[in-house]
Amino acid sequence: MKSILIYLHVHQPFRLRHYTIFDAGLSHDYFNSDNDPNMSNRKILDKVAKKSYLPTNKRLLQLLKDYPEFKISLSISGLLLEQLEAWHPEVLKSFQELSNTGRVEIVAETYYHSLAFFYSRSEFETQVQMHRDIIKRLFNQEPTIFRNTELAYNNDLAAWAQDAGYKGVIAEGWDQYLDWRSPNYVYTPISAKNTKLLLKNYRLSDDIAFRFGDTSWSEWPLTADKFSHWLSEDKDATNFNLFMDYETFGEHQWEESGILEFLKALPKEWLKTPEHTFMTVSEAIKSIDAVGDIDSPNTVTWADTERDLSAWLGNSMQRQAIEALYRLERPLLDLNDWSLIDDWRKLQTSDHFYYMCVKWFEDGDIHAYFSPYDSPYDAYINFMNVYHDLKSRLVENGVSV
Amino acid sequence: MKVLMLGWELPPHNSGGLGVACYQLCEALSKDEVDLEFILPYKAEHSIEFMKVSAASPTGVLEIIQSGIAYDSYKFIYSDGHEEWNDIYSQVRFYENAVANMSKNISFDIVHAHDWLTFRAALRVKQIKGCPVVLHVHSIESDRAGGNPGNPLVREIEEISMLAADVIVAVSHLTKQSIIREYGIPGDKIEVVHNSIDRNIFDPIDDHNAYRYLNQMKSQGYKIVTNIGRLTVQKGLVNFLHAARMVIDQVPKTIFLIVGSGEQYQELVTLSSDLGIGANVIFTGFQRGKNWRDSFSISDLFVMPSVSEPFGLTPLEAGFYGVPSVVSKQSGVTEILHNCLKVDFWDVVEIANKITAVIKSDVLRETLSQELDKELLSLSWSESARKIKTLYNRHLEGVTA
Numbered sequence: 001m002k003s004i005l006i007y008l009h010v011h012q013p014f015r016l017r018h019y020t021i022f023d024a025g026l027s028h029d030y031f032n033s034d035n036d037p038n039m040s041n042r043k044i045l046d047k048v049a050k051k052s053y054l055p056t057n058k059r060l061l062q063l064l065k066d067y068p069e070f071k072i073s074l075s076i077s078g079l080l081l082e083q084l085e086a087w088h089p090e091v092l093k094s095f096q097e098l099s100n101t102g103r104v105e106i107v108a109e110t111y112y113h114s115l116a117f118f119y120s121r122s123e124f125e126t127q128v129q130m131h132r133d134i135i136k137r138l139f140n141q142e143p144t145i146f147r148n149t150e151l152a153y154n155n156d157l158a159a160w161a162q163d164a165g166y167k168g169v170i171a172e173g174w175d176q177y178l179d180w181r182s183p184n185y186v187y188t189p190i191s192a193k194n195t196k197l198l199l200k201n202y203r204l205s206d207d208i209a210f211r212f213g214d215t216s217w218s219e220w221p222l223t224a225d226k227f228s229h230w231l232s233e234d235k236d237a238t239n240f241n242l243f244m245d246y247e248t249f250g251e252h253q254w255e256e257s258g259i260l261e262f263l264k265a266l267p268k269e270w271l272k273t274p275e276h277t278f279m280t281v282s283e284a285i286k287s288i289d290a291v292g293d294i295d296s297p298n299t300v301t302w303a304d305t306e307r308d309l310s311a312w313l314g315n316s317m318q319r320q321a322i323e324a325l326y327r328l329e330r331p332l333l334d335l336n337d338w339s340l341i342d343d344w345r346k347l348q349t350s351d352h353f354y355y356m357c358v359k360w361f362e363d364g365d366i367h368a369y370f371s372p373y374d375s376p377y378d379a380y381i382n383f384m385n386v387y388h389d390l391k392s393r394l395v396e397n398g399v400s401v
Numbered sequence: 402m403k404v405l406m407l408g409w410e411l412p413p414h415n416s417g418g419l420g421v422a423c424y425q426l427c428e429a430l431s432k433d434e435v436d437l438e439f440i441l442p443y444k445a446e447h448s449i450e451f452m453k454v455s456a457a458s459p460t461g462v463l464e465i466i467q468s469g470i471a472y473d474s475y476k477f478i479y480s481d482g483h484e485e486w487n488d489i490y491s492q493v494r495f496y497e498n499a500v501a502n503m504s505k506n507i508s509f510d511i512v513h514a515h516d517w518l519t520f521r522a523a524l525r526v527k528q529i530k531g532c533p534v535v536l537h538v539h540s541i542e543s544d545r546a547g548g549n550p551g552n553p554l555v556r557e558i559e560e561i562s563m564l565a566a567d568v569i570v571a572v573s574h575l576t577k578q579s580i581i582r583e584y585g586i587p588g589d590k591i592e593v594v595h596n597s598i599d600r601n602i603f604d605p606i607d608d609h610n611a612y613r614y615l616n617q618m619k620s621q622g623y624k625i626v627t628n629i630g631r632l633t634v635q636k637g638l639v640n641f642l643h644a645a646r647m648v649i650d651q652v653p654k655t656i657f658l659i660v661g662s663g664e665q666y667q668e669l670v671t672l673s674s675d676l677g678i679g680a681n682v683i684f685t686g687f688q689r690g691k692n693w694r695d696s697f698s699i700s701d702l703f704v705m706p707s708v709s710e711p712f713g714l715t716p717l718e719a720g721f722y723g724v725p726s727v728v729s730k731q732s733g734v735t736e737i738l739h740n741c742l743k744v745d746f747w748d749v750v751e752i753a754n755k756i757t758a759v760i761k762s763d764v765l766r767e768t769l770s771q772e773l774d775k776e777l778l779s780l781s782w783s784e785s786a787r788k789i790k791t792l793y794n795r796h797l798e799g800v801t802a
Contacts, residue, residue, distance in 0.1 A: 320762075358740075377742050
C-alpha cells in the first residue's frame with residue numbers, strides 16, 4: 001500500500017495592537033485593536049474564515065463523504081480555537097463536523113503556539129496539557145501524535161514525547177539528517193526507540209503550499225493527475241507526507257488559483273490505483289514499519305532555507321525579547337493571577353518573534369507577507385512596550401523585577 | 402558627450418545635501434565617460450579633478466563675498482570700487498546672465514540644471530543653443546515651505562521652467578508626485594532617479610570628539626539624539642521638540658542635539674524652554690568638517706522628522722557613522738532605505754515612542770546599525786548615473802532625428 005498523509009496546521013495568533021511606551025503602565029488591552037484593519041484579530045479572522053476555513057472545510061467534508069478512504073490530520077492551536085469560539089462558532093462547528101466523521105485526527109501541540117520547549121519545560125508541559133484539554137472538550141479526541149511549534153524538532157523533543165506517551169512525532173524531512181534517504185518512509189528517533197517519526201516531504205508539500213499559483217513555475221499549472229503521477233513514480237515508498245499550513249487553501253493560495261479544485265480532484269486521481277490510499281498520522285505510525293533512525297542533535301524547523309530557529313531567534317532583538325519574557329515566569333506564575341498569566345502566555349506565541357526577523361533579502365518576501373508590521377524593528381518596539389507594561393503590573397503586585 | 406551642469410553649490414562650500422548630491426552624481430557620471438563642466442554662482446577653490454568647475458561672475462564684479470550659507474545675501478565688489486548686497490533673486494538673475502554669456506563660448510550637448518536657482522539660466526541656454534535641457538529637482542518650493550504653497554516668485558520659476566524642460570529628474574517618487582500635484586506637469590516627463598551615497602566622500606572620525614561635554618554626559622549614562630539640518634519649517638523640528646518633551650519624561654537622561662541654522666532658530670530655542678527641556682536641548686548652529694562629523698559620531702540616534710523631504714541624505718550619512726535613524730515617512734529616502742524606523746511627521750506620540758525605544762534598548766540600536774551598515778554597502782551612485790546617462794542619450798537622439 002501507498003498512502004498520502006495530509007496534515008494541515010491551523011493557527012492564528014493574538015496579534016498585538018499598536019502599543020506605545022506611553023500606554024505602558026496605563027492600559028493592558030494588548031490584543032484589542034478592532035479599529036486597525038492590519039492588526040485587528042477579529043477582522044483578520046473574519047477574512048480568513050471567509051476565504052479559507054469555511055470553503056475548505058466544506059470541500060473537505062464533501063470529500064470525506066464521497067471517499068471512504070479519504071483521511072486527514074489537523075493541528076489546531078488553542079489560540080485559534082479561542083478566537084473561533086468567541087467570534088466564529090460556525091467555523092468551529094465545521095471543524096467539529098470534520099472530526100465527527102472519525103477520519104480526521106487532531107494532533108497535539110502547545111496551546112499558545114509557543115517555543116516554550118526551548119525555554120521552560122514545565123511551562124511547555126502546561127501548555128501541551130491545556131491544548132489536550134481544549135481538544136478533548138471541543139472534539140472529544142485524545143491525540144497520540146505530537147507536533148512542536150514550527151515543527152521545531154531535535155532528539156530531546158523525541159525523548160520528551162516518548163516519555164509523555166506519544167506514539168509519534170511530526171517533523172521536517174530535512175536533508176541534514178535524511179542525507180540520501182527519502183522522507184517517503186517512517187523513521188525512528190535515535191533518542192526514542194518506542195516512538196516513530198513522520199517527516200514532511202518538503203518538495204511535494206511546497207509544490208502545493210508555495211508554488212501552486214506561481215505561473216512562472218515550470219510545472220504550472222499543477223493538476224491532481226500530474227501530482228498523483230509523480231507520487232506513483234516512487235515505486236517503493238510507503239507514505240507521502242504532505243504537511244502544510246491549512247491556510248494554504250484559500251488564503252496563501254487564493255481560490256482563483258484553482259487550489260480547492262486541486263484538493264477536490266486529488267482523491268479521485270490518487271484512488272484510481274487500488275493499492276493507493278490515505279491515512280491519518282497515527283494510522284501510519286501504527287501500521288507502517290520504520291526503516292531507519294534519525295539523529296537530530298540540532299533543532300530543525302520547517303521554515304526558511306536554513307530550516308532552523310533563526311527566523312524566530314536569529315537576531316539579538318528576538319533573543320533578548322524572548323529571554324526577557326521567560327525571565328518573568330517564576331514571579332508571574334507565583335502571583336496566580338489568570339489575566340496576567342494568560343497575557344504572558346499569549347506573548348509567547350512564536351509569531352511575535354517571527355515579525356522581528358530582519359532577513360529581508362533572502363526570505364524577506366514570506367516574512368513581509370505574514371507580518372502586520374511595516375518593519376521588524378516596529379515589531380520589536382511594540383512587543384517590548386507591552387513587555388514593559390507586563391513588568392509594571394508585576395511591580396504593582398509587589399514583585400521586584 | 403558633454404554636459405553643462407548648472408548648480409548652486411559644491412562641497413566644501415555647501416549648505417546642505419544639494420551640494421553633496423551634485424558632487425557625487427557628477428563624479429559618477431564622469432566615471433561613466435560623460436564630459437562635464439559645472440558652473441557655480443561663486444568663485445572658490447575646489448580640488449576637483451573629474452570635471453571643470455567655473456564661476457559665473459557678473460561682468461565687472463571682482464569678488465563675491467558670501468555672508469553665510471547659499472541662501473543668504475552676498476556682497477558684490479565691483480572693479481570700479483563700489484559694493485552692493487544682493488539678495489537671492491538678484492543673484493539668480495546675475496547667474497542667469499553670466500551663464501548665458503559663458504555658454505556662447507563653450508560647446509556642449511545638453512544642459513542639466515539643479516533646482517530653481519539655476520532653472521532660469523538653463524532655459525536661457527536652451528534659447529541660445531537649442532540643446533535639450535534636463536531639470537533636476539532636489540526639492541520644490543512647497544517642500545521647502547513645509548507643505549505650504551511658499552514663495553510665488555519661486556513657484557513661478559519652477560512652474561514655467563518645468564513646463565519648458567525636455568525632461569525632469571525627480572530625486573524620489575514623493576518628489577515626482579509633488580511636481581505633478583503642484584504644477585500639473587505630465588508624469589511621463591518626470592523620471593525618478595534616487596540619490597545615493599558613496600562611502601569615499603566620508604572623512605573618518607578621530608579619537609577626540611569635539612563635544613567634550615557630551616562625552617562626559619554619555620559616561621554618566623546619557624543618550625544623545627540628534628538632528629542635523631536647516632532650522633526651517635520643512636524639517637519638522639517643532640514636532641521633534643514636542644516629542645523630546647515626552648521622551649525626557651520617560652528617560653530623563655536624554656540630550657537632544659540640534660545642529661544647523663535657519664529662520665526657525667529663535668522659535669525653536671523659545672519652544673524648548675517653554676516646554677521645560679531647555680537644559681536637555683543643545684543648539685550648536687551650523688557646523689561643517691570635524692564638528693559636523695562628530696555631531697553624528699557622538700549620537701546614539703539620528704532623527705529626521707521632516708514635514709516634506711524630497712530625498713534626505715542625512716540618515717545615510719548618519720548610517721555611515723554607525724548611527725541608526727528615525728525618519729519621517731514623508732521623506733524620499735525611505736523609498737530606498739529599509740533598516741531605519743519610519744514615522745509620520747505629524748505623529749508626535751509615535752516619534753517619541755520610537756525614540757524612547759531606541760535609547761532604551763541597546764539591542765535594537767545595535768541591530769539597526771548593523772543591518773543599516775550592510776544595506777549602505779550596496780548603495781552607490783553608479784546606478785543613478787547610468788540612468789541619467791540613458792536619459793541624455795534618449796534626448797540627444799531626439800535632437801538629431
